[in-house]
Structures are given as C-alpha cells and as structure tokens.
Amino acid sequence: MNPEKDALLRALSQTLVSQIRQTVSSNVAAITPLRSQHAAMQTAHSRLQAELGELQHLDAALASNEQIIQGAMREADRVMEDARQREVPDVDDVLVAPTVVGGQLYTLATEEKGIADALFVLGRALDKGRVSADVFVKVCGS
DSSP, rough: OOOHHHHHHHHHHHHHHHHHHHHHHHHHHOOOOOHHHHHHHHHHHHHHHHHHHHHHHHHHHHHHHHHHHHHHHHHHHHHHHHHHHOOOOOHHHOOOOSEEEEEHHHHHHHHHHHHHHHHHHHHHHHHHTSSSSSHHHHHOOO
C-alpha cells in the first residue's frame, strides 16, 4: 500500500463527503419553502379550475343568449320587411270610434277645436292689423 495514495484518497473522500453533506443540507433546507410553494400552487390550481368552470358556464349562457337575440333580430327584420311592403293606412281609417255616438263626439270635438283655432288666429290677425274689425266681426259672427 502506498501511504501517499491513501492520504490523497482520504482527502478526496473527505472533500466529496463534505460537498455531499452541504448539498444534502441545502436540499433539506429548500424542502420546506418548496412544500409551501407546492401547496400554494395547488390552491391556485383549484381556484383556477373553479373559475374556468364558471367561465365555461358563462360562455354557454352567453352563447344561448346570443342565439336568442339573433332569432329575435331575424324576427324583427322579418316584421319590418313585412311592414315596409304594406300600404300605409289613412289616418281617418285607423282612428275610428268604437260606436256611432263616439264618432259623432269625435267629429264635434274636432270641429270645435278647429273653430277655436280659427278664432285665435283671426284674433291675432286683428291685433296685428292684418284683418279689419269689419272682416273679423263678419267671420266670427257667422
């Protein structure tokens, strides 16, 4: 046996053992923070999974709403196109009283309102001098 060789092997062995112990101790020290980081990541993953489920549910609801809106828009377009193709009814045909007496009252009310408007305009014309008093009395008296 060679004593120098044994000394070198012992020195090399002690150096390697020392380095391995340092590596093991640093790895052991890193385990606790890594475990807490792992737990935090699992919690975050669970939250993200839950949020993803909610987003998928919301996406399905939005897709359903979009289909409903598109159907309603198609129906509205169809109704508008149908309305464009129809002839516009006369106002007098649309505004019909439900009874004969109601029609007579409607006619009387419109005539009374027309007379009141005409008297108002004639009064203003008289005030501004555009109509003479004789014309005013003649028109209002008849």
